[in-house]
Amino acid sequence: MMHANRLADLRQRLQQQGLDAFIIPHDDEHLGEYIPPYAERLDWISGFNGSAGAAVVLAEQAAIFVDGRYTVQVRHQCDPTLFAFHHLINEPYLDWLAERLEGGARVGFDPRLHSQKWYQDADARLADQGINLVPMSHNPIDRLWHDRPAPGHHPASLLSQEYSGQHSEAKRHRIAETLAAGNIDAQLLTQAEPINWLLNIRGRDIPCLPVVLSFALLHRDGRVQLFADPDKFTDLELQAHCGQDVTLAPMDALEQALTELGRQGARVQLDPSTANAWSALVLSRAGAELIYGDDPCMLLKACKNPVEVHGSRAAHLRDGAAVCRFLAWLDRRLAEPNPEQEDEGTLADRLAACRRQSPEFVEPSFSTISALGPNAAMCHYHHVNGVPRRLGQDAIYLVDSGGQYLDGTTDITRTVAVGRPDDDMRKLFTLVLRGHIDLAQARFPAGTGGLQLDALARMPLWQQGYNFDHGTGHGVGHFLSVHEGPQRISPKGSMVPLTTGMIVSNEPGYYREDAFGIRCENLVVVQPAATDGDIPVFELETLTFVPFDRRLIDPTWLEPKHIAWLDDYHRQVWEKVSPQLDGEELDWLKQATRPL
Template identity: 45%
Template structure:
């Protein structure tokens, strides 16, 4: 935590008669990735992870992160006077109750928090006699010199050839749900919801192809949409049609809803910030606080979106294979490290049709850095790579027809002996999910243990979820579906795309993760059941596999998957990569020594 910034922030809090302050990672849209102007947590603490919260009390500071970021946070905090804590509501509340006195006031920016997230904190702090106070202005914004400007990119129509359904049809479909719920309007809380509903995309947020937006959908299918001044164009207005009113000032949204005589509003409390809910209540609008119906509709990809995702994964897989084929020679060069590997992979993707951006900051971890689950390489942290040890690369691309996310762990030469067993146990978990058949109505938490069983058998585990939802040229982390230990009560449905990414991490030694994107489909042979189909196409490193730990059916799956990869990608890669791909996907025989 920058001492000068910390001192100035404390002075600002004293001036507002605030004893403590919360600094979350998110922005007012609750985005996972945020514009540079909203990177308040990184500006203050140096922590660059995608999930976290800082708390400043009278004479103590804390950074709360989850298990994915424990090692990264420790590195980025360094010797600063910051206590690292677990990112849970109970831990945050207990820390604040310990750091503050009865009668103290905790300030927060209501635009950056949701009511469900604050509720357990508020309950515990009230018991301790600590008052929560929403602030009109964020005190960090008042002291942040040379703060980047808020983005104002142009919003663009996303063609029907990629969406498979026009905006008017989507609006009428969702509006019918409003009628069923007897609601006048649906609050469109964030850019992803708006991007899907209106078939628009943009470039306001790194790695997320959206325009900053929010709005209302009304019961008749018309809508009011906020876009920053300069984000709209004649082409966009023509695309949206007369039923969509564009405004460039957020208060105009609420005025438009009043003109529409809106009295009942459906708002997702997990997506909608506290400030917005208060604006609606101030106008005496009655709120239905339930999950946004667009979130589920967006997650269920139609046939056009699934076909697009398949096509994007073919091109992306070809780029990844060319990278992996060149990597052994690249690591023999001087000055080739984790950062240069990211740049090499990016250059391969840029050659593929439609590539617009990485879908997230690539995780490029050599040796011990690979054990940092969400490690983010920088010029300062980049390790030089050699023809030995284990390397993990987790990356993805944004294409107009699909979003990709793939992790491969590769041996660059001699590696620690235990890694082979660890890798194969991770592979067994990966195959268990890929081959799973399950009844309709099954939730992600009900199948998570299949991915972990082989690791559990050896007393091992990993501290992250097994799978997250993925959008269609949208967020690489999309809800509501996921596979993990935590309860979601969200059933996996046909058309949903999720990741399959079990892993294992040995601190200071290596990280192992095998990630494919898969989608849910109806079982052709068993009515009432669902199963998965792989989208990702890339070899799984044979050098790290111990065949004796695999069953016959697991070996059969691996050989069948590699044959699929080979047949799909051979025509699309250069001659050097063709030779590498043939060897990388060679069938493995029972008893073979690799």
């Protein structure tokens, strides 16, 4: 009833404004992957709280669009009498709209919540049908959402060079030189991660993503205007940390700053895929010349400097010890009476407690995927969206988790036996692990993109008639987002070359609906490889050190080179992690890392 009333109120507002439809994406003004509670407009109108999706509301009907990760979840959370369910990729909502509206119809959207590229493409798509796309000055949901959460006021933290490895001034002037060379007056930065990287600041504005939400203008002389909540730090401490040419202003001062640039006829660069349409509209209406280009921070941020790589290594060793403590406890718990008292939620809580033992730990890097049996077949399952499954009825448990540490970000998946896995499960686990090892051993020439490496992790599965429907690897930040670009390893992946300092995941898997799921994930960092050849070659240095479950391995599906890699990996796990453990945990690690 609650969502029916909200839909009715929204439709009344749309009618008053002469609109025939309204689009509600799962985004905030910064268009990042994660959004704060006050931006959960899609959840407010529909009840769906997944990380990706959109709703479209018309006078007589409404629909919600989600990708393959959320087709089950959306049916649990949304009322089918209020919303039709559609696939976000296979059934684009602009096509759905165009089929239901007549020429002359007006479709409202909040330009702060859509990228400039989306606006250009959507405007052209709907104009073909004679439908008008109308940017709205105020989001109608915000005026209906009376108990809307307030933005957080967590203080910002200043990341020292001990962790960042490079002063903000050096980063800013390096990028400013490229702006000046291109005769560009200013670069608009709209996503939180590149801004926080550029200024060596961090925050707690979004769970699992340690950033200060902000906008910034980087000028061709290296000056930066930062637009953020001034209560989170003082102008004085920001300048002491970043330099005198960094100034602080409230977020709502951005419009005036963009307008002033426009009045000067400035050439302003923005990334149309990440900058919202509102900022582009303000600039262009004021007279600025818009220059479209990739966010210049992204590639530099992705290539970790030696200090960041060193910190990431240290963070992963601490994290590896925490995961080993958890897995050792899990095996002990399975051998005790009444293990069925534990469920996916209590298991996730126990793992979180193990991580919190480290003083450098800040928070999880994402919501833990703690999945037993058939729940593990859903790649992005989360136990809070249903009734957590209990131990004692399944053979396999999959846990995908990570931590934000002051010196690095971690992400690891382990699939472990919690019952009696059958031969088919062991075969499939071994094929997944074999693909993981094949990718881990890869050496490749400079200029190679993740798209070219993806097949290495899939080949063992392909040869037996299996596959998995997600990317093999995503970029990972340094005490920033657990998902970052531009690098990734995927069949639809990036041709951005993998190069020194890039951190990526190596996570092939296999999922059998309503039965079980398997994933083997480590993080790796790209490093130059020593060869006797005449071209530069790279290799992948493993950062994650936690045993793979030997109980799930069927050696008949491995070649000697795979067994050699696995034995060497487990030797390193023992050498690197054992000094942090003692007692029963140390005994567990010794057994878990013995040669195959």
